[in-house]
Amino acid sequence: MTRINWPDxxxxxxxxxxxxxxxxxxxxxxxxxxxxxxxGFMPRVLSIGAAGxxxxxxxxxxxxxGEGVEVPKLRPILGVLAAVAVFxxxxxxxxxxxxxxxxxxxxxxxxxxxxxxxxxxxxxxxSAAAVILFVLLLDLPVPVWPRF
Amino acid sequence: xDLFDNLLLGLTTALQWQNLLYCLFGVLIGTAIGVLPGIxxxxxxxxxxxxxxxxxxxxxxxxxxxxxxxxxYGGSTTAILVNVPGETSSVVTCLDGHQMAxxxxxxLALAIAAxxxxxxxxxxxxxxxxxxxxxxxxxxxxTAVEYFSLLVLGLIAAVILAHGSVAKALxxxxxxxxxxxxxxxxxxxASRLTFGIPExxxxxxxxxxxxxxxxxxxxxxxxxxxxxxxxxxxxxxxxMPRWAELRQAFPAMVRxxxxxxxxxxxxxxxxxxxxxxxxxxxxxxxxDPSRFGKGAIEGVAGPEAANNAGAQTSFIPLLTLxxxxxxxxxxxxxxxxxxxxxxxxxIMTEQPQLVWGVVASMWVGNLMLLVINLPLIGIWISMLKIxxxxxxxxxxxxxxxxxxxxxxxxxxxxxMLGFALVGYFFVKVKAEPAPLLLGLxxxxxxxxxxxRAMLLSDGDFxxxxxxxxxxVLLAVVAILLLxxxxxxxxxxxxxxxxx
Numbered sequence: 001m002t003r004i005n006w007p008d009x010x011x012x013x014x015x016x017x018x019x020x021x022x023x024x025x026x027x028x029x030x031x032x033x034x035x036x037x038x039x040g041f042m043p044r045v046l047s048i049g050a051a052g053x054x055x056x057x058x059x060x061x062x063x064x065x066g067e068g069v070e071v072p073k074l075r076p077i078l079g080v081l082a083a084v085a086v087f088x089x090x091x092x093x094x095x096x097x098x099x100x101x102x103x104x105x106x107x108x109x110x111x112x113x114x115x116x117x118x119x120x121x122x123x124x125x126x127s128a129a130a131v132i133l134f135v136l137l138l139d140l141p142v143p144v145w146p147r148f
Numbered sequence: 149x150d151l152f153d154n155l156l157l158g159l160t161t162a163l164q165w166q167n168l169l170y171c172l173f174g175v176l177i178g179t180a181i182g183v184l185p186g187i188x189x190x191x192x193x194x195x196x197x198x199x200x201x202x203x204x205x206x207x208x209x210x211x212x213x214x215x216x217x218x219x220x221y222g223g224s225t226t227a228i229l230v231n232v233p234g235e236t237s238s239v240v241t242c243l244d245g246h247q248m249a250x251x252x253x254x255x256l257a258l259a260i261a262a263x264x265x266x267x268x269x270x271x272x273x274x275x276x277x278x279x280x281x282x283x284x285x286x287x288x289x290x291t292a293v294e295y296f297s298l299l300v301l302g303l304i305a306a307v308i309l310a311h312g313s314v315a316k317a318l319x320x321x322x323x324x325x326x327x328x329x330x331x332x333x334x335x336x337x338a339s340r341l342t343f344g345i346p347e348x349x350x351x352x353x354x355x356x357x358x359x360x361x362x363x364x365x366x367x368x369x370x371x372x373x374x375x376x377x378x379x380x381x382x383x384x385x386x387x388m389p390r391w392a393e394l395r396q397a398f399p400a401m402v403r404x405x406x407x408x409x410x411x412x413x414x415x416x417x418x419x420x421x422x423x424x425x426x427x428x429x430x431x432x433x434x435x436d437p438s439r440f441g442k443g444a445i446e447g448v449a450g451p452e453a454a455n456n457a458g459a460q461t462s463f464i465p466l467l468t469l470x471x472x473x474x475x476x477x478x479x480x481x482x483x484x485x486x487x488x489x490x491x492x493x494x495i496m497t498e499q500p501q502l503v504w505g506v507v508a509s510m511w512v513g514n515l516m517l518l519v520i521n522l523p524l525i526g527i528w529i530s531m532l533k534i535x536x537x538x539x540x541x542x543x544x545x546x547x548x549x550x551x552x553x554x555x556x557x558x559x560x561x562x563x564m565l566g567f568a569l570v571g572y573f574f575v576k577v578k579a580e581p582a583p584l585l586l587g588l589x590x591x592x593x594x595x596x597x598x599x600r601a602m603l604l605s606d607g608d609f610x611x612x613x614x615x616x617x618x619x620v621l622l623a624v625v626a627i628l629l630l631x632x633x634x635x636x637x638x639x640x641x642x643x644x645x646x647x
Contacts, residue, residue, distance in 0.1 A: 007577040014573070015319055022326055025341050035607030039333040039340055042595045046326050053319040069576055076371035077572060080364055080544060081565055087548040088561040100545055107541035111371050114537050122538050130549060138199045140553050 005061040006069040012057025019051035079110020095143040096135055100127035155277055158504030162512050167210050167505065170203070172520075174211035175513045178218020179521060182225070183528045185232050187543050189219040190476055191363035194355045195550030197483055205487040206502045210509040212483060213463070216476055217269070217510065220459045221517050224261045224452055225528050228254060237455045240427040244440060244447030251443050258525065259389050260397050260445060261452045262518055268405040268453035269514030272460035275409045276467075276507050280496065283468040287493030292600035293611055297621040299594045302471045304625045305414060307583050314632050317583045324587020325594065327352055334592075335599065347559040354482040354589060355554045356564035358475070361581040363547045364564065365571020367540050397449035400430050404450035408457030413464050414473065426454035460510055467503050468493060471590070475582040478589040 022043050032038030083106040090099035104123035108114040134140040161167060181192045193212050200208035223238035228245035241261065248257035290298070307317040330341045331351030342348040389397075407429065408422040430450040431440045440447050462473045463480075470491035472478040484491045489499060496503055521528075551564045574581050605611035613619045 011577040034602050037599050039336040039338040050322045076368045080368050083544050084565045088558050103545050104541040107544040111537050
């Protein structure tokens with residue numbers, strides 16, 4: 001598997017996908033002429049540029065060879081993303097106190113080094129600090145406790 | 149004497165008691181996050197940005213600027229004591245600074261770093277004051293044609309001076325420009341790439357993207373690899389340097405300041421390049437280069453001065469031309485716009501209090517750093533003892549709160565989640581996200597000026613070459629791009645940016 005330069009290949013494919021999405025999504029916008037550009041001018045020019053870069057990377061990755069990509073570990077990714085999702089779902093309804101606590105605990109799960117008891121204590125403190133700092137002092141418009 | 153009038157106006161603004169307070173708050177926060185590895189000034193500025201909306205714009209800016217140069221300053225503390233750079237800009241300080249600490253001269257290294265930074269900050273403040281007016285006057289003659297060329301130059305230069313592969317960085321700029329398209333087109337009213345989501349009508353907010361890419365993406369990548377940490381437990385003593393040591397360090401400070409001031413003005417010069425250049429120069433000039441890497445005092449003084457000077461002069465393109473020279477300055481532009489101030493050459497005449505207040509506050513802030521930081525060193529050391537396993541959940545939480553706060557919108561939090569995943573992908577494929585951010589911020593301006601220039605010239609592309617200023621700017625772009633094709637220069641660049 002060392003024949004292929006994986007970082008370049010993946011990045012190139014990513015660029016091609018983005019370019020394709022943009023081209024499809026803006027296909028109905030008028031291109032116009034250089035003197036009187038339509039809203040579709042820039043998206044098309046740029047996505048063709050992105051696709052060009054993408055192809056170069058894909059071809060180059062097959063030619064220069066020799067670099068693997070570290071296999072992503074699921075735990076950090078899922079932990080951090082879940083923590084953000086929990087915040088987005090909870091903050092407006094359950095209030096910042098509960099949302100902040102849950103976010104910190106869930107984020108803690110992302111690391112193998114986390115000690116649960118320590119993190120829970122830390123999360124209580126952090127949640128209190130966040131409520132005082134952001135809601136009471138800086139007037140962030142979220143409730144502190146659940147609204148019924 | 150315009151210069152003195154301006155500086156005086158700046159000082160009266162900066163010395164108002166509430167501005168002094170915001171400045172102090174900014175540099176303290178900045179130093180704290182600078183000391184902590186793993187959290188940089190970009191997420192911090194983004195986090196505090198929403199809470200500056202209630203403030204006077206000059207107070208808000210004084211604080212945000214303080215975070216930036218405070219962070220440069222704090223980064224070197226960690227570099228010296230732990231041999232881990234608190235910020236990318238303090239990588240070089242590790243080399244000799246940490247060696248000095250090992251020899252029991254941690255106090256001296258910290259003091260020299262502080263004094264060099266203060267010296268550089270003072271000079272850089274004057275440089276900004278001197279350069280700002282002529283540059284702004286020049287910029288007032290700019291039409292859409294010159295603006296377009298200048299924006300292109302800014303983007304290309306930022307790419308070339310950044311880390312990593314130039315081709316990838318250029319591709320990242322294109323991606324950023326594409327993201328900049330999202331929203332309702334100003335000239336035609338057509339919605340572009342909004343996929344029917346009403347929240348996207350106003351375009352993508354800058355902050356969730358920055359937080360996702362820089363804050364969360366980095367955390368996920370950091371958790372992949374275990375980070376070793378060794379702490380210097382020796383107490384820090386002997387803070388005051390002796391006269392002979394100061395004399396030895398002074399020439400390096402002067403040279404570092406000159407290099408930093410120059411490189412900071414260049415687009416993309418920002419914070420990473422000046423210290424490397426200064427270190428290389430000190431090593432070359434030294435009578436006995438073998439001392440470097442073993443605790444040479446010049447190896448701390450030069451890069452630290454360059455670092456701080458560069459951090460400050462990188463405000464020049466922002467304040468005079470409205471063009472950010474690095475990702476953090478791009479965030480500052482976003483901040484200006486959120487305060488209802490259109491960045492650009494007119495900002496000097498329309499908001500003199502803001503511009504000169506910020507410039508003067510930099511000097512005031514540097515003085516504060518010099519005075520307060522050394523006594524507070526014990527606090528910074530104890531902060532370094534917070535383990536990463538506790539720090540990163542806190543960063544995740546603050547990113548969530550900050551992103552929500554920017555527009556009180558949960559949609560932005562979901563957007564950040566998406567970009568966190570993209571940011572992780574970028575780390576894995578070794579693509580530096582900073583150019584994307586510049587593209588995103590400059591994209592709308594680039595398109596608007598291009599359209600206007602084309603409209604004025606009736607679709608004639610040669611207009612960019614027949615306007616003299618624009619032709620010069622584009623010639624520089626061409627030279628920069630061609631230079632990248634010359635293998636010898638590419639190798640030099642890799643050497644300079646290595647480590």
